[in-house]
Amino acid sequence: MTPALRREHHLAQSFPRQKVSQGELDRFIEPFGSGLHHLFVLRVGGNEWVGRKVLQHSETVGWHISSVLQPWMLLGPLAEWHWGNQGAVIYFHAVSAQEKETAFHNALTQSGSEVRFPFPAMDDNGRECVCPPEYWQCNESLATQLDADEQHFRQHCTSLLSSLSSPGALIHDPACSTGEFIAHLAGELPDRQCLGSDRSASMIEYAKKHHGTSAARFYLADARDIATTGIQCDVLILRFLNAEVMSRKDAQRAFLDMAAGVKPGGTILLFGHTPVLIAVPYMAQVLKLELISSVAARPGHTELFQFYRLRTPA
Template sequence: MNELAHTCGSWQRHLEPLGFGLTQLFILNTGSRHWAGRIKPLPDEQGQRRLSSILHPSMLLGPLAAHHWSNEGVALFYQAATPDAKHLAFVEAQQHAQGEVYFPYPSLRPSREEFVCPPSFWECNDERATQLNRDEAHFREHCVAVLRERLKPGALIHDPACSTGELIAHLAKALPNCLCLGSDLSASMIAHASKRFADSPVRFRHADAAHESPACDALILRFLNAEVVTRRDADTLLRTLLSSLKPGGIALIFGHTPVLPAVPWAAQQLGITLESSIAARPGKLELFQFYLLARPNT
């Protein structure tokens, strides 16, 4: 009998009604088993409770037995687990090559169609920029850590949905030997980014990533996410954009909201290597979605 068997209790059920809360359900693959979890609001630096892309062991429900869909909602059946068992699950996931967090269900409208933010949401002002830049520091720093180890001088980094420009400008400052391009479908976002980072070496342009993505050495994909696009569109965009990677190039996939495509499946179909699926800040017992893919040199 393994250690987990000594720390788990009776089987329980969590019922999530159909609606916006579905996207808060997640499954953690530790490499040896799957755990059910649900994101819950945590206090930020200002003491306000809000949702974050960073997951903590306390968000785990327990080892997953089954998940059922019905008109009531989604039911997760799981085995109750102690805090120690949940901590061990996070440790194992961090150490295992197959460790992954995935979100099976998108947010749904009352009509039960996938919820996607309207175009007006991407009209940028200072308030919207602050909202979008919040909770992004861990992504920026992890991108820098990965790209610094992988890219050669002169490499082109493309962020095809650069939003406020904060992330790609941060990369340009941290990696001055690389070329950085930020594109976005929203003219308002590009206008904000161009003005905000007028002194940055980043080249910003108004473009549709689905049709205009130059060959690049590193691709930053942080818009294939719940509430940004539908799962079907996210799948199509992922395959289209990965084709712009040069041989030996890498793609980083993450975001404020859950990543929608089945990234391991798409990578396998396209002959691209999936190197890792999760990440954490140094010294922290936490996890966040962060896929690292590499196109073979040949």
């Protein structure tokens, strides 16, 4: 086990370890390395809380990092943080477990709430870490891995689009990966048109093989070329403007290009397994999109995950 992985397992067993009384200032140090991209900031009610994503355990997949955040991952209201030779030194106010749960509940009901991840995944040289093209050569192991942490996304999208979209609406997933996501929507929303594409030939081959009986249609294409295809959709699903998939700069460029492929008054849904890279409120302002919400949770669960819903100008 690598030192980084040992640290993750240690944090999973001991996090958070409160050292001071409630209301007093405490601190948490995240050293240089792969853990930096697990730090997050929750903005709710005009205040900012700081937290750290930690390994979770399930019987099906064992220890894993999930896109679902839990209240206990919060450290507390952010006071300040410093950057130096130690890494990121975060100062926060110690609060009770109940106050953390209340912050999560408020984030779902108060406008302007958002979860942000300041640091991207980085390599040993401090540069953004992006998976090489060969990583996306599809096989059963990779397909299982990619599909494992998206049940909550499928559930939320199905519920949302059942009322948000109309019969006949075109739902486009331009980086459909294994096809599991768009095929699920096609099964749950049979009166919508569901279209999936990916630039990986092996992914499209896998999608057609495993979802050939689905009403979803699949084709080979680079998502960043969507503006030149002439396809105009009612709902654009973006699940790849994320850490480890591309750099922040490339994610911003891709978002600018793809927003043009949505009909007036249409919907853009932006989320993913790893943190969303772009500054969505800023990009919404640039493109004159209406940012409706930024976080979501499954019914009956005290949790949060990044889930941006935007509407194009009518």
